Amino acid sequence: MQFNIVKELNAKFNPIVLIKSDEIPEDAKIPKPGRGGCVMAFVAQTIAKRKTTAFGRENITCGGVATGLGWGNGFQTEEDMEFQATFLSLGQDSAKNRQEYLRKLESRPKNVAEMFKHGERIYCDFDTAIAHIKKRPIYDDKHYVIFKAIENLEDGEIPDSVVFTLNPMELSAVLQLNGSFRSDSAYVITPQASACQAIGSFTFEQNDKDDPVPVLSPLDFAARAHMKHFIPNDYMCLSMPWKLFLKLDELSKNSVFQTHFWDDFGNKD
Numbered sequence: 264m265q266f267n268i269v270k271e272l273n274a275k276f277n278p279i280v281l282i283k284s285d286e287i288p289e290d291a292k293i294p295k296p297g298r299g300g301c302v303m304a305f306v307a308q309t310i311a312k313r314k315t316t317a318f319g320r321e322n323i324t325c326g327g328v329a330t331g332l333g334w335g336n337g338f339q340t341e342e343d344m345e346f347q348a349t350f351l352s353l354g355q356d357s358a359k360n361r362q363e364y365l366r367k368l369e370s371r372p373k374n375v376a377e378m379f380k381h382g383e384r385i386y387c388d389f390d391t392a393i394a395h396i397k398k399r400p401i402y403d404d405k406h407y408v409i410f411k412a413i414e415n416l417e418d419g420e421i422p423d424s425v426v427f428t429l430n431p432m433e434l435s436a437v438l439q440l441n442g443s444f445r446s447d448s449a450y451v452i453t454p455q456a457s458a459c460q461a462i463g464s465f466t467f468e469q470n471d472k473d474d475p476v477p478v479l480s481p482l483d484f485a486a487r488a489h490m491k492h493f494i495p496n497d498y499m500c501l502s503m504p505w506k507l508f509l510k511l512d513e514l515s516k517n518s519v520f521q522t523h524f525w526d527d528f529g530n531k532d
Contacts, residue, residue, distance in 0.1 A: 264416040268440075268512045271520035273530040274433050276498070278413045278508075279309045280422035281462065283333065283405040291317040291409060302328050302459050303481070304489040306410050310428045311493035313412040320406055331459030333402035333467060348392035354382030357389040383485055385455060395455060400468040408463070424466045425508040427501040432528050434499055439519050440511055441477055451501075453479045458486030462502040470504035477503040 269277055287293065292314055294300060305316040323329045327347065329337030338344040346367065349358045358364035368376040386392035413425065427437060442450050454465045461480030469475035480500050481487055487496065503511075519525055 264414065264418070266413065266512045268437075268508075268515040268520075269413065271515050271518075271525075271529075272429075272433055272436065274427075274429065275530075276310050276428040276494070277313075278425050278427045279306070279410055280413050280416060280505075281424045281426065281466075281502075282409040282411065282420070282422045283407070284409055285406045287317040287319070287407050287409060288315055288411075291315045291411075293317045293319065294322045300324065301486065301489040302332065302408075303486040306426070306459075306462070307490040307493035309410040309412065310426070313415070315409065315411040315415065317407050317409045319408075327457045328459050330399050330401065331457060331461075331463035332408045333404060333464060335403045336399070336401050344396055345389075345393065348386075348389055348396055349382070350379050351383050351396075352386045352389050352392040353384060354380050357382060357392070359389070378485075383483065385457075385483055399456070399460065400464045402464055402467050422505050423470070424462070424502055424504050426462050427503075428494060428498050429501060430495075430498055433530070434501065436519055436525065436529065437501060437511070438477075440514055441507075443514060443518060444510075445474075450476050451479055452476055453482060455482065457481075457483050458490075458500070462500060466502040466504060470506070475504050475507045477501045477507065 292305065292308065293316070302318050305318060308314050309316050318332060320334050323334065323337070325337070325347070327337065329335055345359065346364070349364055355361050355364055365380070368379050371379065386395060416422065429437060438451060442448070452465070454461050456465060458481030461478050466478045469478065478501070480502070520529070
């Protein structure tokens with residue numbers, strides 16, 4: 264399928280789409296059974312190599328990705344939630360019981376244990392982390408999430424959302440286009456959350472709104488560590504519901520893309 268906004272951007276990385284499904288394409292790259300890892304490594308391969316990838320409920324290895332891809336809140340117990348809040352804040356310095364927290368790290372690989380020991384530090388303390396976790400948008404449907412290149416969409420196939428991967432000039436153009444039809448200046452969100460949640464559940468939440476806005480990410484360096492082999496560090500992701508993408512695609516036909524400004528700053532063939 265062809266879209267005007269994709270043509271006008273002429274970006275290094277064309278958009279990809281996210282599709283919730285109970286089945287996966289035969290050509291999709293998936294984790295080995297019982298294994299997961301960071302889903303953003305798979306997303307990055309779809310962005311850079313245009314390979315279709317998929318993640319299933321059986322590949323959940325952390326509460327974050329379960330929430331992010333729409334498979335419940337990701338926690339079996341309150342203790343599980345508190346463990347993640349400890350990691351997302353200051354690690355052992357945020358732990359309610361430091362000795363017990365460190366004991367749980369003993370069976371993990373050394374590099375992983377060290378990361379958990381010091382924490383990811385997305386949040387300044389445990390209380391802030393747990394408050395954010397409890398406010399995450401929660402969805403629970405379908406078994407798989409599929410990521411595929413937008414040009415590989417088949418006729419009649421309707422994705423749940425679209426993810427752009429943009430450099431500063433490309434991002435500026437899409438944000439300007441997104442603001443061109445709005446009367447309110449607050450028209451993008453940057454969730455204090457993991458990248459999988461930003462492109463997943465926080466974008467799903469926007470689809471439920473009458474006036475959805477794009478979601479800018481990733482803010483977490485853990486995700487970037489898994490993406491850096493495929494995506495340069497100066498690129499950002501901008502995700503949005505399918506219905507917003509279609510609106511921007513139509514607007515792009517008579518927009519900043521047809522000005523001399525884009526001729527000066529935009530991408531050339």
